[in-house]
Amino acid sequence: MAGQGQGGAGRPALLVKIVMAGESCVGKTSIVRRYTEPGSPPAGDPTSSYLATIGIDFKVKPVTFNDTRVKLQIWDTAGQERFHTLSTSYFRGAQGFVLVYDITNLDSFQSITSWMKDIHEKAGDEVDVILLGNKCDKESERAVPKQKGEKLAWEHGIPFFETSAKDNVNIEDAFSVLTKEILEKHENEAQQLNSQIAFRTGGE
Numbered sequence: 116m117a118g119q120g121q122g123g124a125g126r127p128a129l130l131v132k133i134v135m136a137g138e139s140c141v142g143k144t145s146i147v148r149r150y151t152e153p154g155s156p157p158a159g160d161p162t163s164s165y166l167a168t169i170g171i172d173f174k175v176k177p178v179t180f181n182d183t184r185v186k187l188q189i190w191d192t193a194g195q196e197r198f199h200t201l202s203t204s205y206f207r208g209a210q211g212f213v214l215v216y217d218i219t220n221l222d223s224f225q226s227i228t229s230w231m232k233d234i235h236e237k238a239g240d241e242v243d244v245i246l247l248g249n250k251c252d253k254e255s256e257r258a259v260p261k262q263k264g265e266k267l268a269w270e271h272g273i274p275f276f277e278t279s280a281k282d283n284v285n286i287e288d289a290f291s292v293l294t295k296e297i298l299e300k301h302e303n304e305a306q307q308l309n310s311q312i313a314f315r316t317g318g319e
C-alpha cells in the first residue's frame with residue numbers, strides 16, 4: 116500500500132494509487148470525472164467538452180470498504196499516451212490500473228495488449244488491472260464485440276466491464292471491484308507478514 120492518507124477522526128485512511136491507461140480519447144478523463152464528481156455534466160453531451168488536460172493530474176475519492184477508509188488517488192494522463200511517452204514515475208507506486216478502450220474504436224482495443232505489457236514492465240506483475248470497454252451507449256457504432264473484451268480479460272485473468280461515462284453505466288462497480296481486489300491483496304500481505312512474525316517469535 117502506498118501509505119496513509121490524512122485521516123479524520125479514528126484511523127487514518129489508506130492511500131491507494133490507481134492509474135488510468137489506454138489510448139487517447141477512449142474516455143479516461145470522463146470516467147474519472149463521472150466517478151469523482153458525480154454532479155459534473157455527462158461525457159458525450161454536446162454542451163460539455165472536456166479539455167484534454169496538460170500534464171499529469173490526479174483526483175481523490177474517499178471510499179469505505181468493510182470499515183476500512185480508503186483514499187483513492189486516481190491519476191489521469193493528458194494525452195501523452197498519444198506519443199507513448201508516459202514516464203515510469205506515472206506508473207511507479209500504483210496498486211491498480213484502469214485500462215480503457217473504446218468499443219467504437221478497434222485500434223484502441225488492439226492496443227490493449229501492448230498497454231498490459233507496458234504496465235507489467237513498469238509497475239510489476241503484482242498490480243491489479245481492470246479492463247473497461249467504454250462508450251457502450253454507442254451500440255450502433257460498436258466495432259468491438261463484447262465477447263472479444265471478455266475473452267481478452269479472461270486471458271489476462273482480470274475483471275472486465277463495459278461502461279458508459281455518458282450514461283453512468285458500471286463506473287461505480289468497476290472502481291469497487293478494483294479497490295476490493297487491491298484491499299484483499301493488501302490484507303493477505305498483512306496476514307502473511309503477521310504469521311511470519313508469529314512464526315519467528317514463536318507465536319507471541
Ligand SMILES: Nc1nc2c(ncn2[C@@H]2O[C@H](COP(=O)(O)OP(=O)(O)OP(=O)(O)O)[C@@H](O)[C@H]2O)c(=O)[nH]1
Binds near residue numbers: 158160193278282
Ligand atoms: N458517447 C460517449 N462519449 C464519451 C464517453 N466517454 C467519453 N466520451 C467522449 O469521448 C471524448 C474523449 O473523452 P475523454 O474523457 O477526453 O478521453 P481521454 O481518454 O481522457 O482522452 P485524452 O485526454 O486525450 O487522454 C469526449 O468527447 C467525451 O465526451 C461515453 O461513455 N459515451
